[in-house]
Amino acid sequence: MKTGFIGLGNVGGKLAGSLLRNGIDLRVHDLDPSLVADFVARGAGEGGGPAEMMRACDVVITCLPSPAASAAVMAEMLPEIRPGKIWMEMSTTDADEILRLGALVAQAGGTAVECPVSGGCHRADTGNISIFAGGPRAAVEAAMPLLKHLGRRILHTGDLGTASKLKVMTNYLATVHLVALCEAMTTMKAAGLDLTTTYEAIRISSGTSFVHETESQLILSGSRDVNFTMDLIQKDIGLFQKLADQGGVPLEMSPLLIEIMRDGQRRFGERAQSNRIIERLEQATGLQVLADGFPLVLVDDEPEAEGAEVTRSVSPLAAAE
Structure with missing residues (x-):
């Protein structure tokens, strides 16, 4: 074609x-x-x-x-x-x-x-x-x-x-975890924990996520360049909020998340990198949420292969029960 x-x-x-x-x-x-x-x-x-x-x-x-x-x-x-x-x-x-x-x-x-x-x-x-x-x-x-x-x-x-509805949902969830990770890592820094150890503790635990295993590395390296900007975050979480409003769902975290990102835009610029949101907490605490040994750029090391359609409708654990 x-x-x-x-x-x-x-x-x-x-x-x-x-x-x-x-x-x-x-x-x-x-x-x-x-x-x-x-x-x-x-x-x-x-x-x-x-x-x-x-x-x-x-x-x-x-x-x-x-x-x-x-x-x-x-x-x-x-x-x-x-x-x-x-x-x-x-x-x-x-x-x-x-x-x-x-x-x-x-x-x-x-x-x-x-x-x-x-x-x-x-x-x-x-x-x-x-x-x-x-x-x-x-x-x-x-x-x-x-x-x-x-x-x-x-x-x-x-x-x-x-x-489109599912995509803005996933971006909403990713943003929730980005902000939660910023709070978690800043709190561990304030409590005297080593941030490399903190990263690994999150990675091997129930607290991990795709966002942690990617964006947390760019936060800790100081790069904070994830190729995704705050204006795009605002568009996506705003579309998710619109879906909730249309469905009459009284969300509590979503409006707060929108305001956190607005504050980030006011501080760092309308199109600042989204994971610079950590810098709000760095400014508030005087701490630097940084650690040695993390990459400045994310690289996908999974070998390229032809894609396939996902057809599984239940999880392997559910199917085994």
Whole structure:
């Protein structure tokens, strides 16, 4: 399939790189011409604009920073959508907006699939990230050959809109644990504990998580560059809060989390790296939450392999009971 990719930022550039590395006939587009030039130098085609790309390609993938950006790109692509064309939305976006845009694609005769990813930029770079795929079964199967190059674990979540809801839920949970880890590690520092030992204690215990095993390392090394910014965190946890409001769920942690991130933005900048949130506590206590021996950059050391669909519906422990 002739494939177009729009949005070559921190995540999109790595996902598009997986397609190029695996021999996909790829055209690319981004508002930053230097990012496009880099891909062209590596063998991709220059896609022109969104309309030109949709006209020339069988599949167009978007990975953009906001629902507004996706809507603007779709407005350009829509006149070129015909039967047989597929739009794959890999942005983290509003479920209501994906349903609106998906309906426009369907009215034009095309097919829409939402495919947000989870697992961090370092895994997007190696094709080992996880993908939530939302849309009709036939649409997901049509996208599956590309999805297997983009990610390691692919979960069909249900109808269009379900993947976006699950993605903002997972980002909400990741943010909860990031803030909790900041509090835990600062408290251990204040209590006189060695932070390398603290890291290992969390890692081997019931308190661990993917966030700890990745982002805590960047906090402790002082890098604090996770390739994910506070404005994106605010977008995602705000979308999760919107879902809760629509469902009448009286959340307690979510509003506090939003305010903590707002305070971080006021202190460090609107687009500060998300794990700089630790610095609020460093400023309040005068402590430095740092330790030797941790990496400045995350690298995925899991060998790349073709992805597969996740079909297990119960945990191994539950199945054994």
